[in-house]
Amino acid sequence: MSNRATLHEVARLAGVSLASTSRALHGSGASPAMIEKVQTAADELGYRPNAAGRSLRMKRTFQIEFAVADIGNPVYVEMMTAIHAVLAPHGYRTVVSSMGDQADSAISVLRALDDGHVDGVIISPLRVNDEFVELVRSAEVPIVAIGRSLLDHGIDSVSTDSAMGIGIAVAHLTQQGRRRIAFLNGPTDTTPGEHRQRGFDAAVSDPSFAGESLGTEVADDFTVSAGVRAAHHLLDRIDGPVDAIVAANDLLAIGVLRAARERGLSVPDDLAVTGMDDTEIGRAVLPSLTSVSLGTAERGRVAAELMLARLSESQQAPQLSTIGPELMVRESSVRSTR
Amino acid sequence: MSNRATLHEVARLAGVSLASTSRALHGSGASPAMIEKVQTAADELGYRPNAAGRSLRMKRTFQIEFAVADIGNPVYVEMMTAIHAVLAPHGYRTVVSSMGDQADSAISVLRALDDGHVDGVIISPLRVNDEFVELVRSAEVPIVAIGRSLLDHGIDSVSTDSAMGIGIAVAHLTQQGRRRIAFLNGPTDTTPGEHRQRGFDAAVSDPSFAGESLGTEVADDFTVSAGVRAAHHLLDRIDGPVDAIVAANDLLAIGVLRAARERGLSVPDDLAVTGMDDTEIGRAVLPSLTSVSLGTAERGRVAAELMLARLSESQQAPQLSTIGPELMVRESSVRSTR
C-alpha cells in the first residue's frame, strides 16, 4: 500500500456519497446497511482519517500540550504518565514541550501556542512573571496550571501546599530528636523555591519548634549536582554539627547524600536528610529518602481532568484543586535500631 | 484579542492578495515594500499561521514522533532531549508516545501513525516481531529505529554494540581481580536482553576469560524493583561468594545495590557491580555505578539527523549508524584504597 486512502476513495468504493461515508464511520445517523457497506470499503482500503483535514474542519486537533520547565526531572515524567493515562482514552494525544528553566523560554512556548496545534495546555512553570501571566490570560486555548495557582487570573489550577510540606518534614525531624536543622533550597526566584522557603521560615519560627535553625543554603538549580555543591558549602560554613538537612526536593536531597558520604558523615546516623516529591529514584537510593509526597501523579491526573472538563463545557467557573502533602518516612531520617 | 486572525484578514488589512501575503510572510519572491506592508498588518493583528491549514496544504505536520517502550526509563528521557535539540532548530516539534513494553501496544502506536499527524517516527522498541517489522516497512512516513538494526528491511537504524559492552564490563571486573561473576539480565525475549545475554555468554566462554561464570539470573523487567528481587534470588541460589554482578542496565544495577545492602554485603568491597547506559542517576547513587555508556544522547542525536536527512532527500540509501560502547569506571566496581 503506497498512498493513504482518503474518505473520497472509500466513498467511491462503497458507491455512496462522501457525507454518508463520514457519518457511517462515526456511527451517527446512518443505517446499519450503510455502516456495513462503508466499513467494508474502509477496511479494504486500510482507511485512516487524516488528522489535518479533520483538524481544519473541526477546529480541534485532539492534542494537548504538557509544557514543563525541565523534562529531566523525574517528577515531570511521572506527571506526564498520569496525564497521558487520563487523556488517551478520550482520544487525545499528549505532546511534551520542555520550556527550559528561564521565564523567557516559557514565553516562547506560549507564543507558539497560537498556531492552533493543540486544543489545550497543561503547564508547570518554574518562574512566573507578568508577561507570562498576560500571555496565559490571553491564550486562545484553555490552560491548566500546575504549581502556582493562577485562579485569580481565571485559570484552572492544581496546587499543593509545599510550604506545609516542608513544615511536616521539619516536625518529623525534631520528633526524631534532631535539633540543629538546615534548609537546602533551590533558586528562590522560582515558584517552588519561594513557597518552600516560606515553609521553612514559618516552621522554624513557630513557637512549638523544638530545634535550632541553621538557616538556608540556596543551590543554583533543583538538580543532584547543584545539591552536592550546595551541601558542601553549607557544611563548610556551619560551626558545629548539623543534625539534619531538609532539602527542597529529592534531587537536591540525593546531592546531600553524596556530599555527606564524601565527608565521611553517615546518613541517617550523623545526619538526617529529607527530600520532597517522593520520586521513584528517591526510594531506590541508599539510604532511601524520607520524602514529602506532593501527589505528583495525582496532580497530573487532576490537571488532565480539569482540562477535559474545560474542553467540553467551557462555561464552568475556573477551579482550583489542591493536593495535600504527605510524609513518606524511609531510611534517611530514622536512626537504625541496631 | 479574542479570535485568531487568518491570513485572509491580514491580506485585507494590508490591502493585497492572499497569495502575496503568504509569500511576503515566507520571504520568498516578494518586494521589500510588500513584505513591509504585510508584516505590519500581520503584527497588528497578532497573526499566527494556522497549523492545520498549513499541514493540509503542504502535507507536512512538522511533527516527529518519538516512540519508546517505557518513558519511565531515564535513558529515553535523555534521548528525547537530544532528539529535540536537533529537531527544534529545523522547526519540528517532538511528540513522545509511550508504547508500553508489549509488542502489541507498539503495534497500535504504529497503526495510529497512518493518520498523518507526524512526518516521521523515531522508534525504540523493546520487542520486535514479524508483524512489527511488516508495519514498519509499510508505514507511510520515514522511520528511524534505535536499538536493533532494521537496515535489512530498508529502515534507517542507529545501533550500538551492547554485547561488546557487556564484554568490556566483564573484562574490567576480572582485571579488578574479581573471579566469580554473575549476570543479571532483563527479559531475554527483548532486543537488549537478547543482545546482552549473547555478550555475557561470549565473554565468559572466551579463552582469555580469567574468571568463573556463575550464570545468568533473569529479572522480570528492566527496572529497579525487578532488579532487587532478581538479585536476592541470584544471591540465594548461588553457593559460596559472588565477587561481581554484571547488570544489563543501570536500573537493574541499582536494584543490586539495594539487595546487597539488605543482605549486609558491601559494594564494592564484598561485591562489585556494573551497570549499563551510564545514566545520570547511576552517577548520583551511592556508591556511584561503574557503567557501560552506550552513547544515549549521541544515539538520539544521530537518529534525529538521519530523520532530517530522510525528510529532505528521501533518495539516499538507508543508513546504519553504530555507536561504540565505552566503560565509565566509578565506585561500584573498584575496591577503596584505604
Added chain:
DNA sequence: ATGAAAGCGCTAACAG
C-alpha cells in the same frame, strides 16, 4: 436516511 455542496486556512501553480 442520504446526497450535494460549502468551506475550515493555507500554499502553489498559473497568468498577467
Added chain:
DNA sequence: CTGTTAGCGCTTTCAT
C-alpha cells in the same frame, strides 16, 4: 512582482 484560483481531506448544514 502580484493576483486569481484551485484544492489539500474532512465534517456539517441544508435539501431531498
